Amino acid sequence: MPLINTLGMKVGSEKTFGAGYNVLPVWKKRLDPKTRVTTPNSDVIYAMSYLDLGRDGRMVFEAPPGLQGILLDFWQRPIPVDGGKFFGDVGLPGPDGGKGGKFLILPPGYTGSVPSDYYVYRSGTNNVFVFLRSFYQDPNDLSGAVATMEGARIYPLGATSPKPMEIPDASGKPVNMLPISDATAFDELKKLVDSEGSNLADPDWLGMLAGLGIVKGQPFNPDAGTRAILDKAAKTAYRMSRVIGFEEKLAGRDFRVYPDRRWVNPVADGTPQNPGGPFDLAWRRTADGYTDLDTRIWFFTDYYSISPGMLSQIPGKGAKYMIAFTDSRGTPLSGDKNYSLKLPPDVPAANFWSVTLYEAENASGYASGRPFPSLGSRDKPKQNADGTTDLYLGPKAPTGKDANWMETVPGKGYFAILRLYAPTEAAIDKSWKPGDIEVVE
Known part of the structure; x- marks a missing residue:
C-alpha cells in the first residue's frame, strides 16, 4: 500500500500536470475535492513532486x-540525513529549522564524494516523493503561503543549465491521485522494477513480482485472461485495504486515542526519533522482529507521508491528528444523519485546528458541493458562552448555525479528521479531549 499509494499520486499528477524534476504542482487556491487523493488537508497550501535519481542523478532541493x-x-x-539526527523532514521541523537551505538527495548505495554546504539525504530508492506544505493565517489571503512554495527549486547537482521550474496551479483541476486500483497498478510496478532493480525490495518481494512476469529488463505482456485476473486482484486488494482502514482495533492493538472516545490514531505509539537508529513507527514491531502489515495497510489506505516532525512530542511543534469513523455509539457516519461535535474551551493548537470530512469509499476530500470539506479556527466558528465550540454535520444547517455547519450528502458515508497544528501541552498529555460525534435526534 505505501508503494501503490505513491504510484497513484505520481501517475495522476504527471498525467495532468506533466513529468520531470522541474514540475512542481502547487494547489494555490487550496486543495478541493476535485483533486482525489488520500486525506488531503484543505487548510494548508500543498505542493508535490516526483524525482528519479537513477535517470537524473543526484538532485538538489532548495527550500x-x-x-x-x-x-x-x-x-x-x-x-x-547524514548525521543520524533527522529523517525526511525539511524546513520547519528539519535540520534548517525553517530558515531554508540546500538539500542534496543521493541515490541508493552512493559512495562518491559529497560537497559541503548541503544537508545530505540518502534515499533507499531511486524514485523520491517530495511533499511540501506552507501555512497561511487568513483564508482570504493565500499569497504569502503561495509565494513560499513558488520559491522552491529542484535541479540536478552541478547542472549548468537546469530546466526552469514549472509551477502549475493545481487547484480546481480534476485529477485522480488515489492508489491505483486496477490492472495498470502492475504496469506501473513493472516500470518501478526496471527503474529500481534490487533497490525496490528484497528477493522475496521481487520473487512475488517475478511470479507475475514482472522482472527487470524483461517484457511484461500479460494476455487478456491474465490481465482480467490482475484487474480483479487490484480492485479486491484496494477494497480489502479500505475495510482494514476503518478498524478501531487491529493486530491486537487498540488505536483509540482516549479510552472513552471513538477517536483513533494508529501511529500514536510511534516515536519521533530513535537516536542512533531508524525512524520507528507503529508498524515496526522491533521487539517482536516483524512488520505489522495490517497496521501499515491501515495507515497507507487512510493517509500518505509521515516523518518525525509530524510525530513531534515537543509542545508547539508538529501536529496531532485523530480520526472518527463512527458516532459515539460506534455506528459509521452517514450523510443522511445530523450530528454535533463539541470541542472543549482552549483547543490546544498554537497554529490552528480544523475538522475535515473524507469520503468513506476512498478517503479523498468529501464532495458535498461546498468549496472545501473543512471547518476550523481560522474560519472563526461561533463559540458558546463557556468557551466551547459546537460543530454541526448534516444535510441541512441548524437554524442560525451556518458558521458552525459542515454539509453532508444523503447516501454518502464519510469520516472526520481533527487536526491540531503546533499542539500544546494539553494535546500531548491528553488532558484536553474532544467530545465524540453525537447523533442529533
Whole structure:
C-alpha cells in the first residue's frame, strides 16, 4: 500500500500536470475535492513532486524559508540525513529549522564524494516523493503561503543549465491521485522494477513480482485472461485495504486515542526519533522482529507521508491528528444523519485546528458541493458562552448555525479528521479531549 499509494499520486499528477524534476504542482487556491487523493488537508497550501535519481542523478532541493516538507523514498520511508539526527523532514521541523537551505538527495548505495554546504539525504530508492506544505493565517489571503512554495527549486547537482521550474496551479483541476486500483497498478510496478532493480525490495518481494512476469529488463505482456485476473486482484486488494482502514482495533492493538472516545490514531505509539537508529513507527514491531502489515495497510489506505516532525512530542511543534469513523455509539457516519461535535474551551493548537470530512469509499476530500470539506479556527466558528465550540454535520444547517455547519450528502458515508497544528501541552498529555460525534435526534 505505501508503494501503490505513491504510484497513484505520481501517475495522476504527471498525467495532468506533466513529468520531470522541474514540475512542481502547487494547489494555490487550496486543495478541493476535485483533486482525489488520500486525506488531503484543505487548510494548508500543498505542493508535490516526483524525482528519479537513477535517470537524473543526484538532485538538489532548495527550500525557501518558512516551508514544511518531507523527502520520502517510494515506500514512503522518511529519507535519513547524514548525521543520524533527522529523517525526511525539511524546513520547519528539519535540520534548517525553517530558515531554508540546500538539500542534496543521493541515490541508493552512493559512495562518491559529497560537497559541503548541503544537508545530505540518502534515499533507499531511486524514485523520491517530495511533499511540501506552507501555512497561511487568513483564508482570504493565500499569497504569502503561495509565494513560499513558488520559491522552491529542484535541479540536478552541478547542472549548468537546469530546466526552469514549472509551477502549475493545481487547484480546481480534476485529477485522480488515489492508489491505483486496477490492472495498470502492475504496469506501473513493472516500470518501478526496471527503474529500481534490487533497490525496490528484497528477493522475496521481487520473487512475488517475478511470479507475475514482472522482472527487470524483461517484457511484461500479460494476455487478456491474465490481465482480467490482475484487474480483479487490484480492485479486491484496494477494497480489502479500505475495510482494514476503518478498524478501531487491529493486530491486537487498540488505536483509540482516549479510552472513552471513538477517536483513533494508529501511529500514536510511534516515536519521533530513535537516536542512533531508524525512524520507528507503529508498524515496526522491533521487539517482536516483524512488520505489522495490517497496521501499515491501515495507515497507507487512510493517509500518505509521515516523518518525525509530524510525530513531534515537543509542545508547539508538529501536529496531532485523530480520526472518527463512527458516532459515539460506534455506528459509521452517514450523510443522511445530523450530528454535533463539541470541542472543549482552549483547543490546544498554537497554529490552528480544523475538522475535515473524507469520503468513506476512498478517503479523498468529501464532495458535498461546498468549496472545501473543512471547518476550523481560522474560519472563526461561533463559540458558546463557556468557551466551547459546537460543530454541526448534516444535510441541512441548524437554524442560525451556518458558521458552525459542515454539509453532508444523503447516501454518502464519510469520516472526520481533527487536526491540531503546533499542539500544546494539553494535546500531548491528553488532558484536553474532544467530545465524540453525537447523533442529533
